[in-house]
Amino acid sequence: MTKDEVYTKVQQVLVDALGVDDDEIVPTAALMDDLGAESIDFLDIQFRLEKAFSIKIPKGDLTPEGLTNNPEFVQGGKFTDRGLAEVASRMPLADIAPLRADPKVENMSKLFTVDFMTKYIFSKVG
Amino acid sequence: MRWMWIDKFTQFESGKRAVAIKANCLAEDHLHDLYPAFPIVPQSLLIEGMAQTAGLLVGETNGYKEKVVLAKIGRATFERLVRAGQTVEFEAVVEQLNHIGASISGVIRTISGPEKLQVGTIEMMFSHIDNNISGTKFPAHNFVFTEHFTRIVTAFGEKIDVKI
Numbered sequence: 338m339t340k341d342e343v344y345t346k347v348q349q350v351l352v353d354a355l356g357v358d359d360d361e362i363v364p365t366a367a368l369m370d371d372l373g374a375e376s377i378d379f380l381d382i383q384f385r386l387e388k389a390f391s392i393k394i395p396k397g398d399l400t401p402e403g404l405t406n407n408p409e410f411v412q413g414g415k416f417t418d419r420g421l422a423e424v425a426s427r428m429p430l431a432d433i434a435p436l437r438a439d440p441k442v443e444n445m446s447k448l449f450t451v452d453f454m455t456k457y458i459f460s461k462v463g
Numbered sequence: 464m465r466w467m468w469i470d471k472f473t474q475f476e477s478g479k480r481a482v483a484i485k486a487n488c489l490a491e492d493h494l495h496d497l498y499p500a501f502p503i504v505p506q507s508l509l510i511e512g513m514a515q516t517a518g519l520l521v522g523e524t525n526g527y528k529e530k531v532v533l534a535k536i537g538r539a540t541f542e543r544l545v546r547a548g549q550t551v552e553f554e555a556v557v558e559q560l561n562h563i564g565a566s567i568s569g570v571i572r573t574i575s576g577p578e579k580l581q582v583g584t585i586e587m588m589f590s591h592i593d594n595n596i597s598g599t600k601f602p603a604h605n606f607v608f609t610e611h612f613t614r615i616v617t618a619f620g621e622k623i624d625v626k627i
Binding site: 354376377378380381384387388396 | 534535537558559561562563564566588590595
């Protein structure tokens with residue numbers, strides 16, 4: 338499966354899960370900030386991706402768990418250097434530059450872009 | 464007392480599928496709220512019936528250890544009205560389930576003798592809220608699955624008729 342084919346299917350999954358128009362789905366769009374996704378939508382998207390691509394996404398693989406409530410990784414509402422390293426380690430396909438520039442916890446949502454989702458799925462099925 | 468919106472289960476396959484029914488009586492106030500001269504069951508309450516059917520199905524899968532709450536209605540379409548005197552059937556099927564939650568597809572029908580007519584279809588998602596992605600904390604006790612509520616499942620298969 339080519340990356341373009343993966344992108345097209347990811348785009349359809351996001352349209353179905355988030356009720357947005359397909360022209361809103363651009364590679365740089367962040368799921369929460371730009372497409373209005375809420376936390377439960379990530380589970381919906383995960384289920385739909387598993388079905389669309391006939392894959393099983395392991396626990397915490399797409400959406401890392403236990404990062405934001407770990408005091409070694411987050412202090413005063415911001416990721417520590419160790420926390421940023423942990424994010425980079427657990428989301429190797431994400432562009433974490435926005436988080437490095439402003440390590441507020443809420444900015445982690447900027448990592449979940451359409452491009453990241455496409456790269457993640459492509460790494461599973463490409 | 465929790466607001467029960469199903470009367471009993473007629474089929475229950477743990478972790479897979481459940482069917483529940485509810486009788487709708489003209490004496491229930493909500494039938495008169497939308498159109499006083501034309502009593503119908505509001506569709507929002509049909510969704511509630513499906514949510515209770517599916518929520519118990521999802522909760523029973525893990526022995527009611529998780530707090531299962533309705534988190535998203537992906538789609539709900541209706542093609543018929545439900546009127547007083549009709550019994551409604553809620554069929555819920557587990558599409559996917561993991562440690563964070565579950566997705567359910569549901570079909571609502573009316574039952575009239577041997578005839579069943581489709582009222583609508585629903586896609587909904589449930590969250591195991593203690594495992595929510597956002598990390599929000601909730602009280603330790605399971606406020607969702609009280610004994611009063613889970614009794615509907617344990618009563619599955621019991622005969623309704625009781626002679627005294």
